[in-house]
Amino acid sequence: MLFLLLPVGILAQATPQQMVARMDRGINLGNVLSAPYEGNWAPAVEESYFDDVAAVGFKTVRIPIRFDNQTTTLASVTYTDVNTGNYIGSANDYAVNTTYLDRIEEVVDWALDRGLIAIIDVHGDHWFWESYDASSSHYKTGNDRLAAEDRFRAIWRDISVRFQNKSENLLFEIMNEAYFSMSATEVDVVNADILSIIRNTNTTRNVIVNGGGLNSWQAPLQMSSTFLNSDNYLIATFHYYKPFNFTSSSKPQHNNFSWGTTSDKSTVDTHFDNVQTWSQANNIPVLLGEFGADNEGGYDYYNQTYGAYGGPDNASRVAYHEYLAEAAINRGFAFTVWDAGEKSNKTIYKATNRNWVTDVRNAVLGIDCLTSGIISNADIECGYNNDWxxxxxxxxxxxxxxxxxxxxxxxxxxxxxxxxxxxxxxxxxxxxxxxxxxxxxxxxxxxxxxxxxxxxxxxxxxxxxxxxxxxxxxxxxxxxxxxxxxxxxxxxxxxxxxxxxxxxxxxxxxxxxxxxxxxxxxxxxxxIPEVLSIQEESTENTLVIYPNPTRDFIHIQTTKQILQYELYTFEGKMLLTTNTAPLQISNYTNGLYILKVLFSDRSSQYQKIIIKK
CATH class of the missing domain: 2.60.120.260 (Galactose-binding domain-like)
Known part of the structure; x- marks a missing residue:
């Protein structure tokens, strides 16, 4: 018999204040699911990403997602009566691709399974918020606008239904940076509309919201008191990339490569103080959802080349990340620093080799060097003569x-x-x-x-x-x-x-x-092999497994008839069930695994397997 020790859930729903305290320091999984298609802008996310994020001490992962290319198109729906011209559409005309929802659920579960807070952030759907912007190619009026609104409602309906039974550690974020295209009133209306859809199936899930009309630190201040007072589970968010002349200095139009003067820091303090004052007055806790500065010297970590137009000096980049992270934490905000991988101009984690831009990572985590288990200064960032x-x-x-x-x-x-x-x-x-x-x-x-x-x-x-x-x-x-x-x-x-x-x-x-x-x-x-604790009859069978370590296949020799093979992570998560040998394991990452061999007499044996490629 297989015994699993499962955590007991807390029955009381976390308040927004409790959730923000729990969220603490986090990171964005940028440019992955928010690309037109996963893999366009960054490598597809793998489960190991969440291992690495949790291992270094991040508590939250914000997951920006684009739904446009995975939802019934506007062009495929007839929403105008050809005789009267009246609008005849509804949200029922649209649906999100269930395979895409499966993929999102897989990614969310990877985060939740590691004790991380996960945020589903509807991020790349500019077609919707720009439908309010007369200067945009996405601008819509009349029935076209009504159809766009129904399509957006359908997206949130499908998200809400699919994820309604997930733990409270999953949060929803309604729109990303809609303030560039929508007025404060327009954002209030959409927020209220979508929130009502979410509440049909997620009555107490914490939801992240923002205002319209003004950007950066001013955005949450634009939300009306009527909307804020309508729900008990709201968290406000804002993004901060000021001053652009520094944070975007890998681009030709921006050329301030240093940051950190008294004036620079005072500007941040003033802006963050305004958000804190608003937060306390409205009893709404805050997430700093994005912040960051371009890579040092405009460095391209993917091609390993420096940018043609320069970029922040490294000391300033580190100082900027550190100062904003501490400014947020000291005011009771949680944060998710912006990271879009090694193909982007703002890099902290490099998925290709599962490595970090260590000094920036440590800066936002508020540490000089990492402690990993019993090893202090595990990343050597504090130097050879500290703890070694x-x-x-x-x-x-x-x-x-x-x-x-x-x-x-x-x-x-x-x-x-x-x-x-x-x-x-x-x-x-x-x-x-x-x-x-x-x-x-x-x-x-x-x-x-x-x-x-x-x-x-x-x-x-x-x-x-x-x-x-x-x-x-x-x-x-x-x-x-x-x-x-x-x-x-x-x-x-x-x-x-x-x-x-x-x-x-x-x-x-x-x-x-x-x-x-x-x-x-x-x-x-x-x-934790204890999650595979067994109370079964012992066996005198000799079990031979080779090669071990292995990279592609596992071969098994035994004197008994085998009923089934089961492969587990060392933490106890089942990965594979089969009755066919040899076992194909080339799709799994390097590490330590447990192989369970179940025999026809219902006895079983376990063997540690090392995958090393």
């Missing part, structure tokens, strides 16, 4: 330092150990992190990982955990890892904390060969 030290045997000569810019991983600070005289074993030179005391870790299994390379192809290293168990030191090391001399590669090591452990220390062993060693991006993730 090097011990060597007397026969070994080695030094520890920050790697040079040309040796760094992913343009971030990396750790370098130069071994000029090697010893007889790996443990003769030990890179040590801080010692941790935490009894709650006992019995848990952790996966330690890092990025590493060397300056020759003959160098190797090991990872190790030093534990104090029953008062004595216990050393548990990984297997031996071969290092590349050209590329940083990912390495993983699994460790279960023994009973009666009082202290733990993560270590890296580099004492056996001379040469330069480079390390970065240490991570610790908890594996």
């Amino acid at each position: 030290s090097l011990w060597t045997d007397t026969a070994v000569t080695a030094t520890i330092a920050n790697a040079s810019a040309s040796e760094n991983y992913n343009n971030s600070t990396s750790l370098k150990v130069a071994v000029s005289t090697a010893g007889s074993g790996f443990g003769k030179a030990v890179i040590r992190n801080q010692t941790v005391t935490d009894a709650s870790l006992i019995g848990k299994t952790f996966v330690f990982s890092c990025r590493a390379k060397a300056n020759t192809t003959t160098q190797q290293f090991k990872m190790r955990v030093k534990a104090t168990v029953n008062g004595s030191s216990q050393l548990t090391a990984s297997s031996t890892y071969d290092l590349s001399s050209t590329d940083y590669e990912n390495f993983e090591f699994s460790y279960t904390v023994p009973a009666n452990t009082t202290t733990l220390q993560f270590q890296v062993l580099v004492g056996k060969q001379t040469g330069d060693y480079f390390f970065d991006d240490f991570q610790v993730s908890e594996a």
Whole structure:
């Protein structure tokens, strides 16, 4: 029998104030689902994105989405009576593609399953809000306008119905930056209209709203008190990209590459104070839904080239992100920083290699460097001499330092150990992190990982955990890892904390060969095989699984008749059920998995599987 430990939901709906406190610091999944079609502007989002976002400490993901190309078109509907000219259409004439809703639900579930707050933000549907703008090609009047309104109602009807049973950690955002095309009165009317549709199926879900007519920090101030007082579950939002001459300075018309003077900061404070005063007067909490500045020097992370027109200097870009993040948090706002991936001009996360623009990420998270599990300064951004030290045997000569810019991983600070005289074993030179005391870790299994390379192809290293168990030191090391001399590669090591452990220390062993060693991006993730706890008859069967680690297939040999195979993440989420072998696993990302083999006599066995490509 398979036992799953499921969280118990809180029965009382979170108030908007409670939700904003819970949302805290977040990030936008920009240019993915808000593109005309997913993949047009950025790589299609994968489940690993949400692992990475949650692992570094973000609490919320705003998911901008475009529905236009996935909804019944206006041209396909007859909404004008040919005899009278009267409007005969309705929202029932339109529907969102159910396959697209399936995809959105998959993405939302990935976020919710990791304890993140998720926001469905109707973002790229300019056809609707620009239908109110006489200067736009989307401008509509008469029956055409009525049809556009019905189509937009249908979009929100289908969203509301599809997601009505999701947890309260899913929020809805009605429109994105409609204030560029719509007046305050027009936005109020649409907000009220769409809110009534949402409330038909989501009576207490928190909904994010904004005003019309004026943009940036002034936008929420334009919403009428009548609308604000009509509902108890509203969160206001605003975006902030001022001054454009700096935040958009990778473009030729903007050329201020520095930010951070007293005057610069005072302007932000004045604007944010106005929003805070409005928020307190109206008892409406606030989300800073977007902010950010262009990449340093206009850098294109996808093509790895600098822009033709320059861009913010890096110190100013980091300072801008840090100041706005803290300005929001200090006033009780939540925020979701704008990030649109490595193909955009505002990059924080790079999906292609699952890496971050580390200094900007840390700036918005309010940290100098990351702590991951028992490893502090895990990203080395606080430098080699913070929380890291090097011990060597007397026969070994080695030094520890920050790697040079040309040796760094992913343009971030990396750790370098130069071994000029090697010893007889790996443990003769030990890179040590801080010692941790935490009894709650006992019995848990952790996966330690890092990025590493060397300056020759003959160098190797090991990872190790030093534990104090029953008062004595216990050393548990990984297997031996071969290092590349050209590329940083990912390495993983699994460790279960023994009973009666009082202290733990993560270590890296580099004492056996001379040469330069480079390390970065240490991570610790908890594996919870206990969710696969079983009470079943034991079996004497010998089960052989190969290759392991694997990249494409898993082959199984056994003396018993197999009924079924089940593949799980280490956190206990089922990925695959089949009775066909070999198992095709090439679609799954690198990591640690659990394979359950169920036999015809109803006994079963489990095996850890490592996928490494």
